[in-house]
Amino acid sequence: MILDSASAALRQTLSPALRGILWKSLGLTVGILALLWLGVTRLIQAFQASHHISAQYPILDSLAYYLAGFGLFVALIYLLPAVSIVVAGFFLDEAAEIVERTDFPGDPPGEAMPFGRSMLYALRFAGLTLLVNLAALVIFFVPVIGVAAFFGANAYLLSREYFEMAAARFRDVDGASEMRRAHAVRTMLAGCLLAGMMVVPVVNLVTPLFGIALMVHLHKRLTRRSLRALPR
Template sequence: MLDAATKALSQMFSGPMRAILWKAIGLSLVLIVVVGIALQRLLTWFATSGEVWLEASVGPSYHAAINALAWVLSIAASLGIVFGAVFLMPAITSFVASFFVDDIADLVEREHYPAEHAGHALPIGVALTEGTKTALLTVLVYLIALPFVFLAGAGFIVFFIATAWLLGREYFELAAMRFRSPAEAKALRKQNGAMVFVAGLFIAAFVSIPIVNLATPLFGMAFMVHVHKLMSGPRPELIEPGRVRTPVA
């Protein structure tokens, strides 16, 4: 597992990977700004008009509590972009990864497994569907875990474990689906649930590092290509006729 992580990290800064890296970073930054602005607008509404609506709904007896909530939300609104970038980064990188799945995986396979069967490109619809599902599920899980943040930091542990589980399953299934049907990829992931979760911990640690986490799609996908190969074993007999696999310089 450590060897797979080392290989993924070392290849991230190769020439071909750098081209993908800049595209992934650019798309991530655009999404962060859009989501941050939307979040800031939403929190601002809650801190102003939402306060009146909420008090009218629950009654004047909760006036003090609603005022306190509005004060907290007004502060959060001013930090909307920052909060959105931190809180939603795993979801954003999950979605961004959908666009670069095959580019990343193909480079890893050519560099490290030139004698083996080349994976088949995923239809963009399948990749986007998987990325969107994971992104939405990540937001849902985080919203459920958010109240625990105020309980001695328990929420951060929940966040980390949830991130490991969610990103681990997404990147592994995307890597596996280049060689298997979606049903087979999911079955393999379930059969090796513990290993996939441990691999997900590496990705969760990576995505928790500010700025560096913009490269999560590259690390996560490259890493899981190695993990899938580790589970499947070498299969040089499956090399595609007529296709030459050469290492990337």
């Protein structure tokens, strides 16, 4: 079920129908990351200037510059899950509607959440994701544990957020959460796939759109499976 959903999601992500949303989501993701990069580099430069590091220790200044660049690269990887959730909140209903219409034409369409409510929900969860990833970043250099903490935390958080956003088009928030818990193994496996994509350069930029398509398919397949299991 997960592989079938992932294959269909990849096909949809690269399809002409979603190409416009793909470019918009890529642009927004890169834009947010660029702003974060710019903000942090300005803070580092201000710190160096205020402590006169450049004038007193030019070698240390150069070393700090390159170390800061590496640190920013690592930090942005840890920030990507939160950024991904915010971007998904912008394009969820537009992308989900296309996936539902093209791959499930005989099913009733989902109902879009009000944009303000959808973004508030996404921002709230992005904040939680950011806090968790900052905690994981603290133990980044601990062998094995740092990577495991990043992967495990984001597999859970991404599976929870993406699935519940897709499911909320057909049921209330409590119902979406209950369905996710009822199918915790499958949704977590889908989250593992998304967490794995986060650490692959370039590929991680398409995670928001791919995640939406993946969870729309997974929700639909789980719903159909549950209906078939009901006594007739």
